[in-house]
Amino acid sequence: MDLAIGETMLCNNVEAIRMTLHDALVADERVVILGEDVGARGNVFLITKGFLEEFGSSRIIDTPLAEAAIIGTAIGMAMAGMRPIAEIQFADFIYPAFNQIVGEAAKTRYRSDGDYTCPLVIRAPYGGGVRGALSHSVSIEALFYHVPGLKIVAPAFPQDVRGLLAAAIKDPDPVLFLEHKKTYRLARMEIPRAPFEIPLGRADVKRTGEHLTVVAYGFYLYQVLEAAQRVAEEGISVEVVDLRSIRPMDRTTILASLQKTHRLLIIHEDHRFGGVGAEIAAMVAEEAFYMLDAPIRRLCGPDVPAIGYASALEDAYLISVDRMAEAMRELARC
Amino acid sequence: MSEPKDPATSLPTIVTMPQLGETVTEGILVRWLKQAGEYVDKYESFAEVATDKVNAEIPAPVAGHLTTLLVTEGALVPTGTPIAEIAAIGTNGVAPRVRKDETTPTTTTPPSPPTSVAAETQRHALSPAVRRALQEYGLREDEVGGSGSEGRITLADVERTAAARRENVPTESTEEHRLIPLTRARRAIAEHMVQAKRTIPHAWTMIEVDASRLVMRRQRQRAQQSNGTVPTYFHAFCYALVSTLAEYPMMNARFTDEGIEVPPHVHLAFAVALPENLVVPVIHHADRLDENALARALAAATERARTGHLTAAELIGGTITANNTGANGSILSAPIIHAGQAAIVTMESIVKRPIVTADDAIAIRSMMHICCSIDHRLIDGAIVGGFLSSLKRRIEHLEI
Amino acid sequence: MQIRPTCTAAYIHYRLRSLLAAKNIYTPSPPARINASSRDRSASGLSFSVFFAFQNSSLFGALVPIKGLSVTGLATETEAVSHELRQEQGGVRTFHQPPLSARGRLRYGERGYTGMNTLSPSPFLPYSLSDDDLRELLRRMLLHRQIDTRGFQLNRQGRIPFALGGEGHEAIQAGASLAFRRGSDILVPYYRDIGLALGIGFPMIDAFTALFAKRTDRCGGRQFPSHFSHREIGLVSVSSIITGHCSHAVGIAFAMAHRRQQDPAAVLCSFGDGATSQGEWHESLNFAGIHRLPIVFLCQNNGWAISVPLERQMPIANVADRAAGYGMPGVIVDGFDVVAVYEAVGEALNRARNGGGPTLIEAKCYRFLSHTTDDDDRTYRSRAEVEAQRLRDPIPRFERELIARRLLTAEHIDAMKAALWEEIDATLEEAAGMPPPEAADLVRNVYEGSHEPWI
Secondary structure (H helix, E strand, C coil): CCCCCCCEEEECHHHHHHHHHHHHHHHCCCEEEEECCCCCCCCCCCCCCCHHHHHCCCCEEECCCCHHHHHHHHHHHHHCCCEEEEECCCHHHCHHHHHHHHHHHHHHHHHCCCCCCCCCEEEEEECCCCCCHHHCCCCCHHHHCCCCCCEEECCCCHHHHHHHHHHHHHCCCCEEEEEEHHHCCCCCEEEECCCCCCCCCCCEEEECCCCEEEEECCCHHHHHHHHHHHHHCCCCCEEEEECCEEECECHHHHHHHHHHHCCEEEEEEEECCCCHHHHHHHHHHHHCHHHCCCCCEEEEECCCCCCCCCHHHHHHHCCCHHHHHHHHHHHHHC | CCCCCCHHHCCCEEEECCCCCCCCCEEEEEEECCCCCCEECCCCEEEEEECCCCEEEEECCCCEEEEEECCCCCCEEECCCEEEEEEECCCCCCCCCCCHHHHCCCCCCCCCCCCCHHHHHHCCCCCHHHHHHHHHHCCCHHHCCCCCHHHCCCHHHHHHHHHHHHHHCCCCCCCCCCCCCCCHHHHHHHHHHHHHHHHCCEEEEEEEEECHHHHHHHHHHHHHCCCCCCCCHHHHHHHHHHHHHCCCHHHHCEECCCCEECCCCCCEEECEECCCCEECCEECCHHHCCHHHHHHHHHHHHHHHHHCCCCHHHHCCCCEEEECHHHHCCCCCCCCCCCCCCEEEEEEEEEEEEEECCCCCEEEEEEEEEEEEEECCCCCHHHHHHHHHHHHHHHHCCCC | CCCCCCCCCCHHHHHHHHHHHHCCCCCCCCCCCCCCCCCCCCCCCCCCCCCCCCCCCCCCCCCCCCCCCCHHHHHHHHHHHHHHHHHCCCCCCCCCCCCCCCCCECCCCCCCCECCCCCCCCCCCCCCCCHHHHHHHHHHHHHHHHHHHHHHHHHHHCCCCCCCCCCCCHHHHHHHHHHCCCCCCEEECCCCCHHHHHHCCCCHHHHHHHHHCCCCCCCCCCCCCCCCCECCCCECCCCCCCCHHHHHHHHHHHHHHHHCCCCCCCEEEEEECHHHHCHHHHHHHHHHHHHCCCEEEEEEECCEECCEEHHHHCCCCCHHHHHHHHCCCEEEEECCCHHHHHHHHHHHHHHHHCCCCCEEEEEECCCCCCCCCCCCHHHCCCHHHHHHHHCCCHHHHHHHHHHHCCCCCHHHHHHHHHHHHHHHHHHHHHHHCCCCCCHHHHHCCCCCCCCCCEC
């Protein structure tokens, strides 16, 4: 991936998103941002802080508390040629908008055979680990990645966030841009200041290795890399693939990695049953069966309806670095 | 297998590499004398092992079926390493022997699955990568040791075994090795060649012959002859050879410890290449035959060789061997002397070449090399040189 | 208010009197409903028009007083009656009959008008209709009716699997389509708006390719019939999801306002009575009201959402009553009166175009046929009711009006119908002859690029 050569700056995910949204608002007057509390409050995570003052209330719209209308209106704007970026305050609140996202946005281009399109971005913070309990911790990608016509992106690092958000805004189809809230202010990394895009649908190898491949996305990527470092000291070389994009998904990178390592471990926070890992496992079993030297392993969230509020419950739900390292060891040695 | 098993002996007996000698720490498994699945009696040899000190055949400790061969031929293993498993049947020595044809696989396919329960539980399902690698490398499951959990065979194990095998058995290609069993004839040839090379000090020389007249003569004969059978170049060469031998009887002789045997006759042996091997029929008293007769005799013997009707008498007694290596396009060869003779002469391919004539002009001539290996114990350079020059003169001055 | 007493009321008034006298009014059968058709000049001269509405605010002017009971007195009494009728549950069939006015429409400030007060007379009146406009209105209504008829017939013939018609909606859709400004306004219709679509310029051939689901259909044969899409004429792709399009219409109106384009334009969003129960409908009106967007919400209230009648759909009598909750005027109009609808929609669109904000228009009509060809309305409503409503059919009514105004003769109208039949049938057969979609067409336009979920 060619990056713009020039200044870089130290950024966390919030700053990366803010920078990218700002670039888009400046570059294209069709871009508007709408959602609850995005204007005066500047978003509950302060991502759009200052935007209302700079761009005005016709472009930074505080919507009423009605997710279906937020997305429906955004769909209408997109059909009329604008480039709306709708925000769902927490992914847990997206369910009322399910009708609009799956029944309308995903199907607009297809049902009109290209007469109308829906270049819409829906941003939503997701994921647990912040003591958010039932309604501020959920992962929603499995509900939507099944739907043709939608695109879903879940980057973890500031650079990926910046590049993929820019690409999502330019994308002519509806994109669900998932931001893991625990990564918002987790780490600062050097990223280019000038705008750049990372094409949707491409995974990224964050660490090369020979003994096994770990495929992951979201906050867990930080933990996976730490676990990989730990087992590297024991002589197990782990290749870490950051999925980045859930739909479309990068089969090429996964299979190329498997060709080298022959062992696959999928790690994600979402529930195991029917999660994204299930599709990866099925694809690998279909297309890379003869490459496999060990059964495919998935290390995923438990199949319980929610992450509890008590820290003990949350810790039991989330996967620790130790558990990840142990899974890597087991797979490498079996 | 149809015999009911004695539960007491249902566990397979593991045979390990024996320590053949006090300070011996490792041995090479030279070859298996029995195939996997074959029945062995107690004390029957089933493998050949070589150490620094001694080569030995290992007798089986129990009677039973050789279920698994754990080591490949040629592998170097430390003493005490398991090399085979035998599934014992009945009590030792008293068990009825199962007929070979019931249990021995008649084809060279991988061995039948193990018959004991313990052997089955030890074996794990193979992963797809391992299965494919085994197929690619032409290995069998039992030839690969497992280093995964509970002895599971991993891809790394297969690749390691394949690499080790490649080192032990040098081959031109890294593709699958085929093992062709030795026929008796092949074994005989092998032994003969080894003996000849071992006992006779070979010296080699060659000479270049202008065979233009030979070619012209043959063309004329072909043009004249209507019924098709024309003496070949080789036939002409053999006649020239036999004729020259009269001048140089030492070429026809034989070295023995008692003395040099010079026979009164020439029994000309010549090589005939057959699909599977080489036969060397002998024309007895070739010196008594004129050219046509010799040609006819050579042709007839060749035909008999090809159809497999040579008698044993026709295969012995040769005093010198002639070989038409040029028939396959060879222009030089270094033949091995037939044991019991002193020389072998080959006729190489006739090739048109530009040469410098006597008056320093360039001309195109049909040139032919004649190569000769001699037993240097009784033939020196002068003799073979003279012999070859004389042979050359004969061919170059043939009457057309 | 102008009254046109074209009939005398005798029989029903007589019935009414006995009803009032009894005061415990409920008699399930024969139905206690008071329902009658229109200006039926029977031989006895005792036909009349009476209209009941639950909110009892629209009964006046149409009754000719008999036997001493004055109009106002009757009105007061019938208010009480309707209130009591409303208390009873089940079995009582009541109808939301629109009041009869000069053009069948309530003007601002008149009794029964709900919603915000605006200036009266409205500064946003549409342009007046010429004679050609009136004839065009009839033509559009006839076209709508005839295409619907053919659709149903094709289905009953077995040539197409499915059709839905808007019989009864012709006046609303013809009137609204005339008020629509081509080239700038945007129409966000629902699935029964074939008349509206044709009225704003949707080609007839495309209507039939959609019926037959041909490859040349504008949507590639992917959608149900009547789920049109035509970007050039400003017709937004129709979705089967009820009310899904209302928030899209709001978004489009926002984009219009945001752009501040040269030609002021508005969005016309059309839906049925059932749609107004959806949460998203309320969210859409809410949003539009907050931002005073240039949008007109047109509710074509035909009294039925498949088999669910209005009183099961909402606790109020008029959809337009809800408008106040969203900060916009609510207008009730007689959906069988094409000119009234034209005036109402035109006025609202003009208001929207000129920055006056949104309007909710409720055009009351009736659905004469089943919901679609897959529905059988005999299972949930009586033939008598349908036949009674048939007498209010807007097309014969308007025909009579045009004949009375000497704009057309009966022969003209027959010729018009015949010409339309010819055109329709020719187009139909042309569409029927086109090729169906191919298997390779399946994966087109999932995304802009490849449809694959894997890269």
